[in-house]
Structures are given as C-alpha cells and as structure tokens.
Amino acid sequence: MTETVSKRSKGAKGVGLRSERGPVLAAVMLSTGLVALDSTIIATAVPSIVRDLGGFTQFPWLFSIYLLTQAVTTPLYGKFADVLGRKPVMFFGIAVFLLGSVLCGAAWSMPVLIAARAIQGIGAGAIQPMSMTMIGDLYTVEERARVQGYVASVWAIASVVGPTLGGVFSEYLDWRWIFFVNLPLGAIAAWTLARKFPERVERQAHRIDYTGAALLTIGCSLLILGLLEGGVTWGWASPASLAIFAVAVVLLAVFVFVERKAAEPILPLWVFQHRVLNSGNLVALIVGAVMMGLSSYLPTYAQGVLGFGALAAGFALAALTVGWPISASLSGRVYLRIGFRDTALIGSGVIIVGSVVAAVLGEHSWLGLAAVSAFILGIGLGLLSSPTVVAVQSTVGWDKRGVVTATNMFCRSLGSAVGAAMFGAIANATLANEESLYQATHNVFTALVAVSALAVAAILLMPRHTDQLRTRGAEPRPE
Template identity: 75%
Template sequence: MGSPEITSTPAGPAGRKSAVGLRSTRGPVLIAVMLSTGLVALDSTIIATAVPSVVRDLGGFSQFPWLFSVYLLTQAVTVPLYGKFADVLGRRPVMFFGIAVFLLGSVLCGVAWSMPVLIAARAVQGIGAGAVQPMSMTMIGDLYTVEERARVQGYVAGVWAVASVIGPALGGVFSEYLSWRWIFFVNLPLGAVAAWMLYRKFAERVERTRHRVDYRGAALLTVGCTLLILALLEGGVAWSWASVPSVAAFTLAVVLLVAFVLVERRAAEPVLPLWVFTRRTLVGGNLVALVVGAVLLGLSSFLPTYAEGVLGTDALTAGFALAALTIGWPIAASVSGRIYLRIGFRDTALIGSGFTVAGAVLTASLGPSSPVWEAAGSAFVLGIGLGFMSSPTVVAVQSTVGWERRGVVTATNMFSRSLGSAVGTAVFGAIANATLASRFADAPRDVAGHLPSGVDATSRILGGTPDDSATGRYVRDSLGVATHYVFLAIVCVAAIGVVALILMPQRTQPLTFLD
C-alpha cells in the first residue's frame, strides 16, 4: 500500500538535526500527550469503582470481568498494528484515529441498556485506547532524550495521580447521586481538547513510500487471543473446564497463535516482528509489562468489589481505596527517573518488584473485618512497586532502538501490558467465579433456597444494597473468600515479575541499535 514515511525525526538522540525545528512545540505537545493519557487513565479508574452499581443496574456479575477483559483485549491486539502504522504513517494520524474511536466507544457505553451491549461498547473503546496509550509513549520517546525522559516520565505519570483522585471521586459521586453512565460521558470534553491541541501543535514532514501491512498476522493474533480470553472467562461458568467447548476453545487458540508465529516469520513487514523476542532487554521488559498489567487490573477489578461487598463501604469510599494505588504509581515513576540514571534500569525496577510483592502480600492478608485504610495502604504500596517497575523498563525498551523502530518496540511493550491485563483479569475472574459457584452450590440448607441462580447472587450485597440476613451474610462471606483467592493469585504474579527482571541485563546501554 502507498503510505508516507516520516523523514524528519522529532527531538531525541536518534534525530537531533530535526529537534531544532520542533523544539518550540514540545511543551504544548507534551500537554496534549498528557491529556490523551488522561483520557485512558480516567476511564480506567472510573469504571473500576462503578462496577458494583453497573451490576446492580444491568445484572450479570459473572460477566463483569468482560468489562475489563474485552476492553484490554481489543486494546492489546490492535496495539501492534498501531505501532506499525505509526512507523509508516506517522504518530499524528494514528493518535487522532485512536481518540476518535475511544470517544465513540464512550458514547456507546453511556447509552448501553444491557451488560452485553456495554461489553461490546467497551470493545470499541479498547480499539481506540490501543492507539492512544502507545502513541503517547512513542511521541515522548521521539521528542525527548533518555536524560530528559527521566523528568518527562514523571510529568506523564502525574496524570495518573490526577486521574486517581478525580476518577474514583467522580465514579463514586456519579454512582451514588447521578448514574454510572456519566462516567463515560466525561471523556468527551477531555478527548476534544487533546485532539485540538495535537492538531494545532504537532506536525510531521513525510514523503511517500510503499509498505505492506500484515493483515493476516493481525487477524490470527486477534482471533487467537479472543478465544483464549473466552476460554478463561467462561470456563467453569458457562461450561465445565473439561467440556468440549472449553477444550475446543483452548486448542483452537493455541493453533491460531502458533500459526501467527509461523506467519510472522515469513511476513515482509510483520505486525509483531519476532526480533523483539530475541533481545534480553526487550524480552525482560515485555515480561515485566505483562506482570504489571495483570497486577494492576487484577487489583483494580476486585479491590472495589472487596471494599463494597465484603467491608460494606459505599462506592465513594471504595473508590478512594483504589485511588491509593494510582497515587503511589506516579510518585514512584517520578523518583525512578532520577534513580535509573545512576544505578541502571534493571536495578531500579528490582526495587519496585520488592514493593510490588510486599504490597500484594499485604493485600492478600486483608480479611472481612479489616479497616478500609488497610486496603488503601496495601494498594499504595503496590502502586509504589508498579511505578518503579514500569517506567524504567519502558525507557529501557525504547533505548535499544532508533526512531524507525521505536514505535514497534513501544507498541510491543504496551501490547504485553494490555495482554497481561486481559489474561490476568480473565484468570482472576475465573478464580472468583469458580469459588463463588462452588460455595453457592454447597450453601447451607437455610440459605440455598434464597439464593438466585449462579454467581449473580452477589448482587444482593453490591451497589450499596444492605442485607444482614443469613443469606446476605453467607454471600458476603463467599465473596470474601473469592477475593482472598484472587489476591493470593496476585501475589504469585508479582513474584513472577522478579524472575522477569532477572532476565534483563544489569546495564542497558542507551540507543544500542539493532541490526
């Protein structure tokens, strides 16, 4: 296909000659990038605290993990394509497309009338977010040197701090006093401002050349990952794990993903080039992104549910408990920028892995009588760890290549994080659903007759619905056991992050170009 290739590289070590002409626009572009990042960050924090209210309104507790997984799945499988398009067409058009689709999905979410419709609308949002997040990180890599990125990463990470306060607060207020639907409509003005600023301040000079887009590889990756998530989320709920549909879904997913690898080996311009899996820095950084995504969304999905369903808090309080995680993250990201310039990317991230494991253990120690401030404190420690792990590894990955491949490696890292979030949420959801289904199936005689069918019995205690009956207490205890098992699984995933970091070399030389 005919497409432009950017020849004037924005600021940074890979393109200092072009940096002079664009330096005056870096400030406004950074603000627009921060707003675009806020578009995704705000939506993530708001939806997490509104899930109980959504379930109370639309039903479908067993389906609520899909609100996260389908969003993350469509985001993950489109990221490699966007990374390729960014290196071919430029960052600007890809970012505009992502913002437009994300806002369309937000409108569809706001008017959804059933859980399946809301899930489908979240998929549209994910397609847009698949462009926004990696393009934001890629543009920062283009505009700033490794030394400057230490400071700029703190600015961008600060967006999560603002979203962590505004998002849960708005989610709680809307859920309590207005409607959860407004959590999606607030994206519209933020996205419009970000798009306008990028249109006015970010420009690229291009010249035409020919490229081939790997649509076959993209299709195999999309369908394979979708079947894998489907099998994980519906196994033990819609069908038993050993049933024909479950085995068929897992088998077909594996076959398609193997076929994807074979196609990528022969593709002229693969959507996910296999060379990114042959460098220790890239492999380690992508594995860390996988872990970060799983831990982040696992806690975001189930901590508000634990706070409301087990501790009996309202949506606003549950939102602030989760906000502690996204407050700790940008604080650590800002500090890590100074540290990794002195001791290296890997050692800085290893500090973070210690905090992550500690925070996960603290979360797993929460019980039915724990005060909500303990939940918030555990989330804060986890956020510190994730901030120290994520920022250094992203910069390390970007620093191994030049401009012409930075979009690909950044998109691959974001793909790994989104895939980790999607698969992690699916696995954690499967653990929670299996635990609840087992306990409800073996409920005491005086309770069993009052339980609705399936795990949707949890709607009795979610969304601010008080229930002090024997049935309500049993449902609350069951949800406490289910979330405890999920938190234990998060501990195991956090420990894997330590192993992933050991795979990375101790010292990563900035801008070591691949052959």
C-alpha cells in the same frame, strides 16, 4: 527508512521543538485521561444503564469488550505508527474513540451499547501506545521517567474521579453524558496535537501484512476472550472453553509461520528474540496481573470482609495510584545512577513487600493497613514499570519504537486478562469449598506474592548496565 523532527532532535534538544513539548504533553495526557476515565467511569453508572436499557446479565460485557478490543488492536497500531507516523495513528484512535462515545451515548439497547464499547476500545487501543511512543520521541532517556510520572498521575486521578463522575452524571444529569463529555475533550487533544506535534515522515511503498494482522487479531481475541470469560460464562473444562483456546493456539501458530515469510510483518518476530525486549514484556505481563489482582480484590476485602462502604474501599485502592506516579517520576534519577535493571530489581522487591502486607491482612485489620499495602505496591510498580518501558524504547530507533512500545502495552493488557482469570479461579474455588470471603481474598493476596516474585526472574534477563542497553540494542537483529 522514516524520519521525523522529533527523531532528529533526539529528545527535543532544539529550542523550537522544546517550546512545543508542553502543549503536546498536555494533549497526550488528556487523550490518555479519556481512555483511563472510560475504564472506570461506567462502573457506578451500571444501575442507571440497566434501568434504562435492561440486559442486567449482559452488563459485564461493557467492561470485557472494551478491554478485549483495546488489547488486541494495540500491536497493529505499533506497526502502522512506524510506517505512517505517530500523528495519523493517534488521530485515527481519537476519532474512533469519539465515534464510539457518540454511539454509546445514543445506544437504545444493551447489545448496541456493548457494540459501541467495542468501537471505543478499538480507538483506545491506538491512544495508549501512541501516547507512550510520542513521549519516547520527544523526551530523552533522562527525562522520560519524570514525564511518565505525569502520565501515570492521569491514571491515578481517573481511578478516583472516574467512579465519582459516573455517579454524579447518573444521579443528577443522565448516564449518557458519561460518554458525550468525551467529545469536546477529545477534540481539544486532537487540535493541539495537529498544531503542536511536528512530524515529517518519508513516504515509501509498503506491503501491508493483512494476513498476519487478521491472524493476530482473531487469535488474540479468542485467547483473551477465553481468559476473561472462562469460569464465568462457561467452565474452564467446558467444550466451549476448550474449543476457544484450541482455535486461538492454532491461529497464533499459523501467525508465527506467516510472519516468518512476510516481507513487512505486522509484528516482527525479532521483538521476541531480544533480551531487553523479552525482559520488558515479561515485566509488563506481571505488572498487568498484579494490578488486576489488587484492584479487583482489595475493594472486595474492604467492603465484604471489613464492612466499609464503596467510597472508603475506593480510597484505600487509590493509595496504589498515589504511590505509582511518585516513584515513576523519581525513578529516572535512580536508573541513571545504577541502571535500568537494578532499579527494576528494587521495584520488584518493594512489590513483594507490598504483596506480603496484603497477604497478612486479617478479618479485623485496620483499613489503613490495606491502603498501606496498596501504596507500597504503587511505589514498587513505579520503580519496576517505568525503567523497563524506557529500557525497551531505548533499545531501538524511531522506526521501531512504535512496535516495541505497542508490544509492551499489549503484554500488560494480556497480563490483566491472565490475572483476572487466575485470581478469579482462586477466589471461586475457595468459595466453592464453602470457605469465607476473607479466605478467598487472603488466597488471592497470597498468590499475588508468588506472582510478584516472578518479576525478579523476568528482570534478571536484562543486561545490568545502561551502556549495554544502548549499544547492544541499537539495532535489533532483523528477522
């Protein structure tokens, strides 16, 4: 249906295209870095923002709305990338992200800043899955784990540098530069991709599934909104919460019916009828939940229980993002020898070990032990996540890689929202019973062990051998 130079080379085996991969990878990492930085850089700037704009009670929406719009638009971009090509979708994402950045920097009130953050999230929803899809186009199965290790390192750097930069800009310049700094970096990334990423797409007439896109976006928006704000803005059993979830379920049920009839569904249902894809998406869901549980409550434990400052707590958590790129870059050697599934099983075992270490942390434990648990979890997540993403991409051709990659990224975002809701409910219920903050974090880490164990069941859905993935997954069963 569609053809690109990157597809034809099957991993850039041609000399000419291989010479272009370095600049393209740098541009992809830069684009990903913008999304990663804006997920963390705003945290330390909140006091300055509230002092200028007011709206202290509204500032949590600066984080929630960004996650929400990023998550719900991701599946749509995957489909458009398979129809229109990667470059137009990536350019759209960068342009919208930079527009949102300008509006954030120029915001004159908290509601305007929240709306601008929503626009940023819409752009970020295209950048992240397109980055992973373009890597899948340009690099072979053997090379992808190493390259994904590089991309994972971007998130590692952002998690440490982001809050520090936010504090520096807020204290010595102005918090608005947090957003304006995106403009030259985004322009460099777009310029590099325009010059160095060759893509030819055979244009054909397509019927855009607008009804399905609207149902999916609104239904997922309500579902994630309910998960993010349940127990925070409103009670779980409140009329507002029940109404939101009820409408979300109805809209998603109608979406399934519409997709069965659509000539070109925005999210083909065969994505959920394929063993490797189901396994990879379930793993992504669990990875998102585990990341949310650790990143939210390990700093709380370090500060509120052990009494350390924000900097020390941040470095303890940073051990997670050190371990992840190390294991992700090495996982390729492992899965080429023993297969995707067995590599992911090893990763899930390591994650369980890391979760157990976190669960046995005491009220007076050494902070280094918390960092060790984060590092072990990072090693496990790299061995679990990278092989499953590569397996998902390897089951399909170029014309389906965008939608399966975007669906996997969406599942990770959904997992983060589910994790935020679940772990938040556990912590709040513990504190409501007048128990200590230590007991609340301990209960969260114990739940983390149970969630990590679910990854084993998800992985067992996947075929054992690499050759099975390549043959059985060559063409998914059409709807």
